[in-house]
Amino acid sequence: MRTLQLFLLLILSATVQAQNVLTLDKAVNIALKNNFDILVSRNDADMDQINNTPGNAGMLPTINLNGSGGYEYNNVYQKNSSGITKYPNQSSTSLNANVELSWTLFDGGKMFVTKNKLNQIQALGELQFQTKVQETMYNVIAAYYDVVRQKQQLSSINEAISYNKERVTIAQTGFNAGTLAKTDLLQAKIDLNVEMESAIDQQNTISESLKTLNSILGEEDPTIKFDISDSIPLQYSPDRDELLRKLNSSNTSILSFQKQIEISQLALKESQKDKLPTLQLNGGYYLSQAINSEGSTLKNRTYGPQIGMTLSIPLYNGGETKRKISIARKEVQSSGYDMENVKLQVNIELENTLTDFDNQRQLFLIEKSNNELAKENLDICLQRLRLGQTTSLEVHQAQESYVQSATRLTNFEYNLKIAETKLKQLTTSL
Incomplete structure (x- = not known):
């Protein structure tokens, strides 16, 4: 009976822990539902849809009871x-x-141009909403893996603490046996205390990173605690030609400015229709x-x-129609300039991100090998310390080298993931 109770307790504990694990997909879904920027952007797109009616375009009659x-x-x-x-x-x-x-009944076809413009404004609203969705997903992924990075940093610190405890034990044994000086023991204890302090600071950093993630998710209580994964998957391999091909056809910023050009052209047509007569029933x-x-x-x-x-x-209205047409032409021209500028900037950003991705991948692979070497070197130094064949200073330097390598490795891993996420955001592939 006692065994059964223990078994059920373990199952319950595992279930509770599983419920507190926040996966990346779940985090993204929460943000898409709760993030305040997403909610505002959705409302803006909905208002564009509400405004897109035949009545707002002037195509329907008005009936009044007076x-x-x-x-x-x-x-x-x-x-x-x-x-x-x-x-x-x-x-x-x-x-x-x-x-x-x-x-x-007739206004030179202006009402049909206006209806088409309302269609394009609604489509632009949806594109702007998709842009905000991609931005939010990028921010969620960056914040989520920043927590993972900080947890990996803590894991490296805890590993260093483990090495320091072993080093203190060796130094204490050597000092008791008279084979090591007391300064070696004292230095080992000092290094252990420093790493324990670092672990406390790192816990605080993790807590702040979790609060930042909570804020992006739109959680009302930023102190809600949950667990997340402790690894960063790195299976992405970008195809430069494919990314360049998809960029102009899928990037929401480019598509939004293309839509803005169409809206400006329709606004010009609206102004030109003001020259024509109107017939009203x-x-x-x-x-x-x-x-x-x-x-x-x-x-x-x-x-x-x-x-x-x-x-x-219309015979004469003080030149107002001519003025509106001139302004509309300038707006079409400006929209074209904006379009060319955003295409240039997005293409430059893609090239820079591809370069950064390649660099971070090379740095990650080099540091991964370097980390293995640093760990092996630290293990050898500890073994030599046990045998009295090295000094505490040499072990300290080997340990510092390993901790610094672990930190660099974690940062390169995170930077590589961020570059991957940026590439996917630019091509609307998140």
């Missing part, structure tokens, strides 16, 4: 050819009601009633449908 009424109390004095008429206490009530329709059903207490007309009521058209031909 009504008015009044009461008047007057002293009326009228003089005409037949004599003078007086109504000293005349009261009048009036009532007017109508349903009016106004519909632009007006109609409705009207009711009007007036009641007078005195006078020749005591009650007057009119009602019925009315319909008509209004043709408006």
Whole structure:
């Protein structure tokens, strides 16, 4: 029975630990749901979609129900050819009601251009949202693997502590046997204390990195604790030609500026359409009633449908149409310049990132070999210290070399992952 309880306890403990593990995929999903920049960007894209309607483009009629009424109390004095008429206490009530329709039937095709522009604005909003998604995913990956890097640093420090404890034990034994000087023992203890201090500082660094990750994820409580993986996968091998080919067709910044050019061109067409006449249909059903207490007309009521058209031909408006067309042409030109500039900058960024990726990969491979050599050298020095064939200073130097190599290796590994992530972000492949 006791064995069964212990078994169940172990299973429960493992389940709880598994629930606290935050994978990278889970972190990305949380950020896409909770990150505040993502939420704002999504709202902006939704507003562009809401604005994209035929009514907003001016293609649909407007129908209004209007009504008015009044009461008047007057002293009326009228003089005409037949004599003078007086109504000293005349009261009048009036009532007017109508349903009016106004519909632009023709405006030179401007409404269709406007609708097309609204379509492109909506598409631009979605591209800008995708850009924000890619930026957020990049930030999540960078923050996530920064925590992994700091944990690896702590692991290296703990390994150094383990070596230092072994070194203190050897120095203590040698000092007791009279084969090592007390200074060797003291130096070993000093080095152990320094590494233990480094471990405490590193724990604080990990805590701060976790809070940064929490902030990007949009967690309300930045102090929430969870565990993450302790390794950085490095299986990516970029194809330069493939990346260059995909860049112009998939990079959201380039696509956004292409869409901005289309919007500017449509805005120019809108301004040009202002030169053309407009034809508007007006109609409705009207009711009007007036009641007078005195006078020749005591009650007057009119009602019925009315319909008509209004043709408006622009002749002169102070040069406003010409000014708007000139401004729109400049905006099209500026959009083209912006497009060429962003293409240049993105291509330069891709080339720089590819170069950085290659450099970091070479540095990582060299340092990986160097780390193995430093570890072997440290093991040999400790063995020689046991045999009394070396000094504590030599062991200290070997240990420092190994710790520094482990730090460089971890940083190269992280930098390589960041370069990989940037390449994927540039081609919208995250």
